[in-house]
Amino acid sequence: MRVIRTIGEWLDARLQIAAPIREVVEHPVPKNTASWWYVFGSAALVVFALQLVTGILLGLVYVPSAGDAWSSLQTLNHDVSLGWFIRALHGWGSNFMVAIVLIHMMQVFLFGAYKFPRELTWIIGVLLLLMTLGMAFTGQVLRFDQDAYWGLGIGASIASRVPVVGDAVVKLMLGGPIIAGATLSRFFALHVFVVPGLLIGFVCLHVLMVLKLGINEWPMPGRIVKRATYLGEYHELTKRDGAPFLPYAAWKDAFFAAGVLLAVSACAVYYGPFGPTGQPDPTIIQTVPKPDYFFLWLYAVLSLLPPSMETPALLIGPVVVIIALLLLPFLSGEGEKSWRRRPIAVITVLLIAVALSTFTRLAEIAPWSPHMNAWSGDPIPQQMLKGTTALERQGALVFQAKQCRNCHALGDSGGERGPALDQVAVRLTLDQLIRQVIQGGGNMPAYGNNLSPAETTALVAFLQRLHPPGQSPAIDASRRIVTDDGADRRPAR
């Protein structure tokens, strides 16, 4: 011990950093901030450190070349000992980092910590969130597989919609005319040099400001922030009811950070690394690209927006959100901090959380995507064919062969883009069925050119059978008057 002490003293006589470090870790914080609610910032920092370490480790093997990246990931997964584990740690670390940063942001917002004098800390935090999302997207590109390839195509398609400079932005993003070697190289540079460099710089500023301005005190309902008096009140609070950060509050940060690292490792061991999925070969088109977890909500929004609103929403939406986040501390820099007296803040957070999780869940199911193999893979339920005429059975064949099944479910299997047709005969009359099949409409293509009259007759005869046993199919009441026999018109049996 004495040797260690001597070496330490020798070093510090030259470095002279022991005193400032002690001052930092032992600075007094309000006692009520020693809470489990205050651990997310430090946890984000620890996961970021994990990402730096595992990222460098992956860099020892990964090859940022469009021709070789995919096989170098296979090498990492299968040939390098524990390469799969490092990949899994990095992938799960990224998911955890986005989640923790979002939770941290939510907590800071609800606790009013963005108010005077911590406006700039919040603004830099917003930039850190954007960079974290940037790391998540560029990281998904470096996992150079089919999802990455077509994900870049989606990115380029969005970028191309920028007025006037769209084409130039696409060329700049891709580094050339197509998604290829230059594209991967520049996303590698962004993911490994540019964004992490900025992140490190801004994280240092963020932490420095937390230390200099002091951690936000626990918000008490009725304790109003005023620019003129806040600094004095905060100083008084830390003096009257303060305790040194280490160990009074820091032990909770330590426990939580270790717990998060353990959770990341557990996920990595249990679930393993993400992909890579198929080879990034653009001639393989039998693929259903999906973004990574944290962009799933965007995938949902892009398919649910009306087409005419899509481009404005894509180009203006993010700008509005970012400006609103940056302006927040200036619009409500004073006043009540406690969430108990800020119902709109609470509702906003709940609304965003519910919206994002709904969109994410929807994107997991993706009911808007046709099931490309349903027509050949999902048979028609047996009971729907029981007791059918030859014509109706022919109609069932047409139903399968013309890929109707890719968008329409029968007996809970098949696509969900269009309505399930188990009871379609109750909803639509014979004439309405024929019209819908031939002319399409309401998001359905017109099949008039692709069905012969005989096929249409057979198909509609089959569809007319699709009704619950106790319920008769819809009929056009007016037909009773105009037809001679007084019955509704049905295909001959």
Next chain:
Amino acid sequence: MSNESQISRRGLFMKIGILFNGVVATALAVPIVQYVASSILRSRANGYLSWVTLGRVSDFPEGETRLATFRNPYVMPTDGKTADTACWVRRIGGDEFQVFAVNCAHLGCPVRWFPQSGLFMCPCHGGAYYRDGSRASGPPERGLFEYPIKIQNGEITIHAGELPTPGATADKQSASRDSGCRGCGKPSCA
């Protein structure tokens, strides 16, 4: 003149030093910006498009739509398979062709052709197109991207080389199509 005498010799040198750095930084910025924007500049100067062949006309049966692949005309040694591109070739009859990009006009996912129903379907957001590439349903606001075509010596060639996107690139490609290249094979296109 009396004001100038207040500037010290070192102060003046410091100012000149800052100015000197500014001049050098500006001079350096020119090539750096040019380097970063090289892919834009090259696209403006020479363009990336050229005529590539998809094979003999007789390889494509009349009345059918087949997947064809070609190597992008502009490649780098590290591109690997990413420079291979797929497209849908529809032979209407004789020398009358339509060649569509596989990229959906919505957000660029690869569309698949279903000959039985005569539809192109996109797996991502459910866009659908008719056999002539026109929009059938779903989020796309337009039909499939179409390459300009030439038939020469019994071979079908298309004017390609850029990733088609709903923005400017596509307009460029369809502009040349609109200027007389639709359903090509006519001498006016050659």
